[in-house]
Amino acid sequence: MALLNNLYEKHYKKLIILSYSILLISIIIIGIHYAITGEFFQRDISLKGGVSATIYNENININDVKELLSDSFKDYSVRELTDFNTNKNIGLIIEVADIPEKDLRNVLKTKYDIDFENKEEYDPGLATSSFSETFYRGLLIALLFSFILMSIVVFFSFRTFIPGLAVISAALTDILAALAVIDILGIKLSAAGIVSFLLIIGYSIDTDILLTTRMLKRHDAPLIERIKSSMKTGLTMTFAAIAALVTGYFVALPEELKQMFLIISIALVFDIITTYAGNVGILIYYCKKKNIT
Amino acid sequence: MKLKKFLKFRVLFLLFWILVSIIAINPRFNAEGVSIKGIEDNSTAALAGITYDSDVRLTNLERITSINNNKIKNIQDYNNILEKINNSEIIRINTNKNEYVMIKEGNLGISVSEVQTSNIRRGLDLQGGTRVVLKPEQELNDQEVKDIIRTIGSRLNVYGLSDIKIKQSTDLFGDSFIVAEVAGASKQEVQDLISSQGKFEAKIGNETVFIGGKKDVTFVCRDDGRCSGIRQCNEIEQGLISCQFEFSIKLSQEAAKKHAEVTDKLEINSTGVGSSYLSKPLDLYLDNNLVDSLQISSSLKGIEAIDIAISGPGLGSTRDDAIDEATKNMNKLQTVLITGSLPVKLDIVKIDTISPVLGNQFFKNAIWVIIATVIAVSVIIFIRYRDLRISLPVILISSSEILIVLGIAALIKYNLDLAAIAGIIAAVGTGVDDQIVIADEIASGKKELVTSFKEKIKRAFFVIMVAWGTGIASMLPLFWAGAGLFTGFALTTILGISIGVFITRPAFASIVEALEEN
Numbered sequence: 116m117a118l119l120n121n122l123y124e125k126h127y128k129k130l131i132i133l134s135y136s137i138l139l140i141s142i143i144i145i146g147i148h149y150a151i152t153g154e155f156f157q158r159d160i161s162l163k164g165g166v167s168a169t170i171y172n173e174n175i176n177i178n179d180v181k182e183l184l185s186d187s188f189k190d191y192s193v194r195e196l197t198d199f200n201t202n203k204n205i206g207l208i209i210e211v212a213d214i215p216e217k218d219l220r221n222v223l224k225t226k227y228d229i230d231f232e233n234k235e236e237y238d239p240g241l242a243t244s245s246f247s248e249t250f251y252r253g254l255l256i257a258l259l260f261s262f263i264l265m266s267i268v269v270f271f272s273f274r275t276f277i278p279g280l281a282v283i284s285a286a287l288t289d290i291l292a293a294l295a296v297i298d299i300l301g302i303k304l305s306a307a308g309i310v311s312f313l314l315i316i317g318y319s320i321d322t323d324i325l326l327t328t329r330m331l332k333r334h335d336a337p338l339i340e341r342i343k344s345s346m347k348t349g350l351t352m353t354f355a356a357i358a359a360l361v362t363g364y365f366v367a368l369p370e371e372l373k374q375m376f377l378i379i380s381i382a383l384v385f386d387i388i389t390t391y392a393g394n395v396g397i398l399i400y401y402c403k404k405k406n407i408t
Numbered sequence: 409m410k411l412k413k414f415l416k417f418r419v420l421f422l423l424f425w426i427l428v429s430i431i432a433i434n435p436r437f438n439a440e441g442v443s444i445k446g447i448e449d450n451s452t453a454a455l456a457g458i459t460y461d462s463d464v465r466l467t468n469l470e471r472i473t474s475i476n477n478n479k480i481k482n483i484q485d486y487n488n489i490l491e492k493i494n495n496s497e498i499i500r501i502n503t504n505k506n507e508y509v510m511i512k513e514g515n516l517g518i519s520v521s522e523v524q525t526s527n528i529r530r531g532l533d534l535q536g537g538t539r540v541v542l543k544p545e546q547e548l549n550d551q552e553v554k555d556i557i558r559t560i561g562s563r564l565n566v567y568g569l570s571d572i573k574i575k576q577s578t579d580l581f582g583d584s585f586i587v588a589e590v591a592g593a594s595k596q597e598v599q600d601l602i603s604s605q606g607k608f609e610a611k612i613g614n615e616t617v618f619i620g621g622k623k624d625v626t627f628v629c630r631d632d633g634r635c636s637g638i639r640q641c642n643e644i645e646q647g648l649i650s651c652q653f654e655f656s657i658k659l660s661q662e663a664a665k666k667h668a669e670v671t672d673k674l675e676i677n678s679t680g681v682g683s684s685y686l687s688k689p690l691d692l693y694l695d696n697n698l699v700d701s702l703q704i705s706s707s708l709k710g711i712e713a714i715d716i717a718i719s720g721p722g723l724g725s726t727r728d729d730a731i732d733e734a735t736k737n738m739n740k741l742q743t744v745l746i747t748g749s750l751p752v753k754l755d756i757v758k759i760d761t762i763s764p765v766l767g768n769q770f771f772k773n774a775i776w777v778i779i780a781t782v783i784a785v786s787v788i789i790f791i792r793y794r795d796l797r798i799s800l801p802v803i804l805i806s807s808s809e810i811l812i813v814l815g816i817a818a819l820i821k822y823n824l825d826l827a828a829i830a831g832i833i834a835a836v837g838t839g840v841d842d843q844i845v846i847a848d849e850i851a852s853g854k855k856e857l858v859t860s861f862k863e864k865i866k867r868a869f870f871v872i873m874v875a876w877g878t879g880i881a882s883m884l885p886l887f888w889a890g891a892g893l894f895t896g897f898a899l900t901t902i903l904g905i906s907i908g909v910f911i912t913r914p915a916f917a918s919i920v921e922a923l924e925e926n
Contacts, residue, residue, distance in 0.1 A: 171765065205765075246541065246757035250890055253579045257889035264881035272874040307827065310894055314834050314901075316882040317875070321841050324874045328867070348848040352841040355788040359837055362784035368773045369533075375830050 127396040134393025138288040141295035148298040159303035164247035165212035169238040187222045254309045281397040282323040285389040289319040293382040307371035315382040322349035322390045330398045422915035429815020434467045435526045441471035442486050442520040451517020456510035466524040474502045527818040531825025534771040536764030537591035538598045542754040552751040562747045563601045577892025585891045605753045606744035609693045612670045618663035621748025627658040628745045649730040653738035654719040664712040672710035774829045797923040798847050805916045813904050827897035835904020842872045876909045
């Protein structure tokens with residue numbers, strides 16, 4: 116506890132720097148990704164267009180299929196489909212970008228005897244590229260609008276500039292840091308993945324609002340005590356959320372859900388730093404300036 | 409005293425909503441049979457008096473309990489028993505409401521699903537089916553959108569596919585899409601039924617005699633071998649078989665009059681062998697492609713003909729293929745003659761089929777995910793407070809929140825899809841966060857006796873209300889993005905966090921306060 120007192124009383128400026136370095140490093144990582152690939156992140160089939168087909172046959176080996184596809188296609192992925200009750204493999208989900216479905220059939224035909232007309236055996240789904248492009252841009256714009264609307268609500272609620280800005284920059288850091296980690300891990304984002312960034316906004320803001328309210332609007336205990344009490348509450352909140360999300364990640368079967376849980380979990384880990392280093396630091400600075408004790 | 413009353417009111421308000429939700433969901437664990445999920449138009453079942461209403465609550469759907477005194481427990485039983493019954497044998501179907509007797513003539517025209525054990529409607533990805541995103545070739549006005557939704561709906565109905573959701577969505581760029589979700593249908597069926605504009609025209613020379621739709625065509629024979637079927641197959645060249653389908657229709661008085669007018673102007677071409685035809689044939693066009701050209705018997709000249717036979721070919725490399733193709737073409741033609749054409753052409757821009765195997769698996773999994781996340785949160789809450797007086801209410805309140813979201817979804821007949829499940833989990837996560845804020849505010853009061861309970865709650869609710877506001881603000885743009893595919897997610901998230909703020913959270917505060925007092 117003494118360490119915490121010391122940290123917040125003497126080194127709060129360093130905490131601010133720590134938090135904003137994460138923002139800066141994230142921007143650099145995303146920038147490098149953009150310079151190399153021309154995209155801020157890799158998109159999966161739902162945002163890119165192409166073919167996504169499911170084969171229900173437990174005897175087809177995933178690695179064999181991967182090898183077969185690698186000869187013909189550049190951008191593909193194969194996932195195993197397992198039964199929840201028995202945990203047995205029941206089939207494969209194949210995704211290939213930017214090709215007509217016929218091409219996938221032709222490649223599969225060379226090695227496997229599949230009844231392509233039987234939906235219980237082979238289940239094709241298609242997404243055309245131009246639609247996927249508008250769909251993708253639409254979601255990005257939705258994300259931008261969400262962020263703007265959230266900022267308006269935050270400023271309207273606090274009616275002060277610096278604390279409001281601190282809350283918003285913490286949310287921005289959480290989003291960009293999660294995205295940078297996604298880039299490093301080489302995960303392909305799905306539509307659901309982008310939507311989960313909207314949820315980060317909601318989850319990230321909670322603890323920041325709590326902190327800001329306790330630090331600026333209460334005077335029932337010394338500032339440092341108010342920080343500590345809001346930390347105790349806020350960390351419980353964050354850990355409860357992370358516990359739920361990580362559990363969800365391991366239990367969920369649908370890839371869309373898994374990816375959502377993963378992205379929000381990553382963001383929440385960063386949220387601990389952005390809230391209790393960055394945001395606290397700025398608020399201590401603000402309180403000192405405004406003589407709030 | 410006043411405060412106590414207020415506390416009581418909040419808890420009662422929560423209990424009221426829990427009750428409403430249970431009634432809305434109406435769980436039935438001992439329901440037997442298979443539920444009727446659709447009846448084909450003019451089918452054997454429809455003629456025997458079986459009806460289907462898509463607006464009815466799932467647990468009120470008519471259930472088939474036995475066929476010819478054989479008990480039906482699941483779809484497998486249903487299919488097995490029907491398979492054993494031969495054509496032209498009598499079928500006696502008992503449902504929970506009635507008894508129907510009919511004679512088997514091929515397909516009965518009934519779509520069934522496993523018995524519905526609650527009113528929770530599963531979205532496509534949780535039960536299997538096909539989702540199509542369509543883009544109109546030109547901008548539509550409101551009337552055209554309504555016409556499209558009606559026509560697509562009735563086309564699918566013709567096939568007994570009545571578990572359909574069709575909606576329009578406009579995205580941020582002003583592009584408009586039609587999204588159709590058809591449960592229990594394969595991609596091929598839906599593609600054929602929806603993607604063609606279905607503009608049917610019967611012309612003699614340049615004059616249109618009648619078009620598809622109820623105005624001109626009053627009856628179309630389907631599923632009745634006496635007036636509809638494949639009539640003959642011929643090998644037209646090496647390895648190419650052509651089969652001819654034929655079915656009869658009835659024209660309206662107006663269309664029949666038109667027929668008389670147009671044919672009256674034609675000359676009679678005598679072939680000299682006894683049969684003579686009019687100088688011009690009746691040409692059948694579907695979406696501006698000639699389907700068939702029919703010679704008109706000279707006896708019909710100037711006659712107000714009401715009964716017309718429609719025919720066309722189907723090609724294939726084998727006889728079976730040709731028959732399949734001809735049957736498919738016949739079904740398509742029959743459908744557009746019944747339902748008429750779409751006001752504009754629609755392009756399929758995205759089509760996904762989720763297999764029922766996967767859908768059911770995801771549904772079961774979704775339930776486990778919800779249970780597992782609630783347990784995980786409970787563990788953290790218990791570790792932090794080590795006090796059942798706080799942990800238990802948190803768990804109960806979170807569970808009741810899920811129940812109320814599901815209840816309201818069932819009440820407004822909303823289909824819950826995978827994204828909606830994610831939304832529920834997200835909302836519960838935020839809900840737990842808020843409860844932690846309340847619990848800590850109240851607990852902190854032990855040290856500072858000065859602050860009143862009301863003040864503490866006020867403090868907690870400031871944080872909660874701002875979080876609620878940002879939560880809603882961040883979800884709103886989804887209603888205008890992603891071709892409407894994420895509205896379910898946005899809606900359940902908003903619903904979940906709002907139920908939390910206005911129903912469950914106040915009750916939680918009261919419960920914890922009451923427990924603290926003791």
